[in-house]
Amino acid sequence: MNDLGRLEDLPQAYLDALSAHHLLPLWPSLRGVMPANRPSTRTIPTLWRYSDIRPLLMQAGHLTPIQKAERRVLVLANPGHGLDRMQASPAMYLGMQLLLPGESAPAHRHTPNAVRMVVEGDGAYTTVEGERCEMKRGDLILTPSGLWHEHGHDGTAPVVWLDVLDLPLVYYLETSYHESGAAQRPCMHQAAGSGAYPSAGLAPTQGLRRKSNPYPMLHYPYEKTRESLDRLADQANGTASLTYINPESGSDALQMLGFYALKLGPGKSCDLPAQSSAMILHTIEGRCDVRWSHTEQSEVSLGTIDLADTACLPGYVTIHLANTDAERACYLFLADESPLHRKLGLFEIRA
Numbered sequence: 244m245n246d247l248g249r250l251e252d253l254p255q256a257y258l259d260a261l262s263a264h265h266l267l268p269l270w271p272s273l274r275g276v277m278p279a280n281r282p283s284t285r286t287i288p289t290l291w292r293y294s295d296i297r298p299l300l301m302q303a304g305h306l307t308p309i310q311k312a313e314r315r316v317l318v319l320a321n322p323g324h325g326l327d328r329m330q331a332s333p334a335m336y337l338g339m340q341l342l343l344p345g346e347s348a349p350a351h352r353h354t355p356n357a358v359r360m361v362v363e364g365d366g367a368y369t370t371v372e373g374e375r376c377e378m379k380r381g382d383l384i385l386t387p388s389g390l391w392h393e394h395g396h397d398g399t400a401p402v403v404w405l406d407v408l409d410l411p412l413v414y415y416l417e418t419s420y421h422e423s424g425a426a427q428r429p430c431m432h433q434a435a436g437s438g439a440y441p442s443a444g445l446a447p448t449q450g451l452r453r454k455s456n457p458y459p460m461l462h463y464p465y466e467k468t469r470e471s472l473d474r475l476a477d478q479a480n481g482t483a484s485l486t487y488i489n490p491e492s493g494s495d496a497l498q499m500l501g502f503y504a505l506k507l508g509p510g511k512s513c514d515l516p517a518q519s520s521a522m523i524l525h526t527i528e529g530r531c532d533v534r535w536s537h538t539e540q541s542e543v544s545l546g547t548i549d550l551a552d553t554a555c556l557p558g559y560v561t562i563h564l565a566n567t568d569a570e571r572a573c574y575l576f577l578a579d580e581s582p583l584h585r586k587l588g589l590f591e592i593r594a
């Protein structure tokens with residue numbers, strides 16, 4: 244690679260003249276914005292331990308009433324992007340949200356797409372466009388762009404969930420905003436909402452017509468996800484993965500981000516191939532050793548992700564997962580930016 248001219252090679256008077264006209268030379272920065280063979284990534288492999296997050300989140304419950312917070316969230320900020328940027332990766336935001344018994348988070352809707360992965364607790368619910376979704380551990384609940392949603396909690400213990408949003412992208416595009424609204428009245432019967440999809444391969448019809456709703460399924464109960472993973476893994480040497488999809492279109496559940504569930508049986512391991520998108524890992528059950536590598540380098544350990552821990556890895560690295568427990572299976576929730584990359588024509592997998 245030939246070296247290009249540097250900024251300091253140019254006379255200051257010339258640089259001042261460029262600045263005066265809102266101009267700058269490309270060549271000193273060209274290799275930085277388009278490096279050879281592989282992009283430079285700001286996203287740093289990062290592990291957030293739930294044992295670190297939980298006490299601080301509970302402290303937030305004492306320090307800040309829900310009325311003062313609206314959403315009581317600790318943001319999982321990737322140090323490579325800087326704490327103030329609220330980014331786990333280029334397009335993904337992660338937040339750990341706490342709702343205490345009797346609390347509610349008022350109705351709003353916003354342009355960023357969001358999902359919630361329930362981490363602990365029973366009795367909370369999210370109402371999305373009138374559909375009440377009970378929140379049980381491991382459940383995935385969608386709140387797509389523009390859909391009204393609010394949270395409530397009728398249980399007796401704290402409820403915590405992991406929020407995943409495409410907020411960094413939507414904010415970057417200068418399209419991020421919210422609207423506040425009145426409390427919703429739950430109105431949808433199970434037969435008309437997410438519960439209308441009891442089996443893979445079957446879709447409800449009215450007069451033999453399929454639904455035109457772009458987001459027909461908002462609630463993916465963990466009980467069903469786990470059953471499906473177990474059934475698949477039994478036929479595939481103990482390891483299986485599933486993609487959360489829109490049951491009407493077969494496409495990803497949301498437009499920008501992809502969501503997956505992965506089972507590693509006792510003693511099993513697998514590699515996630517190097518892809519252009521960053522990857523989020525979150526442990527629903529069990530524990531898992533995480534290592535990563537560039538093709539030309541040796542593996543680097545990120546550590547063991549234990550129950551409810553969350554990790555982020557940049558794109559263009561191979562991710563090596565190993566469940567070293569000889570007795571217990573490991574169940575992971577994964578999120579990435581691959582739907583967005585595909586739409587932009589940027590998606591690639593490196594051998």
Ligand SMILES: [Fe+2]
Binds near residue numbers: 351352357386392
């Ligand atoms: Fe929201």
